[in-house]
Amino acid sequence: MADINAENSHHRPELTSTGSEPGVEGPTAPVDPALVSFMELFYFAYRNFTGDPDAVLERYGFGRAHHRVLHFVHRNPGLKVAELLDILKITKQSLARVLKELRQKGFIAQRPGPDDLRERRLHLTLKGVRLTDKLTELQVRRIAHALKEAGGSADEVTRRFLVAMIEPHERDQVCSLVKCAEHRETDAKTGAT
Amino acid sequence: MADINAENSHHRPELTSTGSEPGVEGPTAPVDPALVSFMELFYFAYRNFTGDPDAVLERYGFGRAHHRVLHFVHRNPGLKVAELLDILKITKQSLARVLKELRQKGFIAQRPGPDDLRERRLHLTLKGVRLTDKLTELQVRRIAHALKEAGGSADEVTRRFLVAMIEPHERDQVCSLVKCAEHRETDAKTGAT
DNA sequence: GCAAATAAGTCAACATGGCTGACATAAATG
């Protein structure tokens, strides 16, 4: 089953010749190999994280894009389209496509805004709630398990890490969206329920 | 600038009617809201993580797919195509496309295998090394900064978390690929170099 | 030594989910 690099040792290491001036490496700081492996773990962890829901979504003819919409609408009922666009950072046209499908298949409903009738406030239907909850449960389960395996302080610490990975100018938006106690270093460890 | 949910309070909460039997919620376990926010942070963190290299890659006419190939070939010189496929978990045809572009633009070179001449062992050219190192530096910098901000034990703890997020049957492959001290709970904290 | 298996490349066609530009409609606002 092609075990990738059990045999790494026998790979001929060197750079290739194509433009051979060797050693010209350029102005790149020497990179900590421990952090490189960290990058890789982040990649593989995220791939597994998204893998669970992907499998379910497929059965509905949906993709990851639909999942994101379902999720954020679930968490922020009555969300305006413009707000959703600002969260997802995609274009109106991209969103329109998945939104239309979710609407037509009865997972999302829109109601005109209470004050401004131009707005289409987004809500999940019961069907939408059921699906979204199922997806959430899958991902939450994986996270809960990983946190347990990572040890006691993992929730708090990893949370701070994830927040710190976010660009400062984006951080406030994300933190209020996420209802972020973890920004100001308070709790976030109390296994709420 | 559409601040998402400064105004969350005024969103009309409820589920929508479309299929209204209310309370039928289905067999979904009650979900810990702290973990839901964790999911969201993971999403935003990963988006930021990939954002840095994306900007650079664009200037070369490359995308994230090219980045992944460059990265894993850099880390595993002499990698066989079949091994790369097994790492990326995409199809031969998908890989072929980006591989061809990387070859044509002189970022990757192939040499026949030393024992088996059918193999095309993959190597970065100098150009490839330069680009890849630049991308790596961006991501490593973000991670290093986030780990610092997250506090002392963050590297060790978060690493364990990320590993634990990976499906067990994939874990061994990933860990040997990643040169994973972090699997057996030894070091990995020694800031090498 | 030859048939079969293997490593890799390729062609064609298709889906998803990004993107741009242009334009339509309805409601709010000055």
Add this chain to the structure above:
DNA sequence: CATTTATGTCAGCCATGTTGACTTATTTGC
């Protein structure tokens, strides 16, 4: 009433994933 705003929509492009079928070169097993 003119303009701006919130949303939707049409048409088309690009990147990156998919499947299925087929070629070529090489290795391997009988």
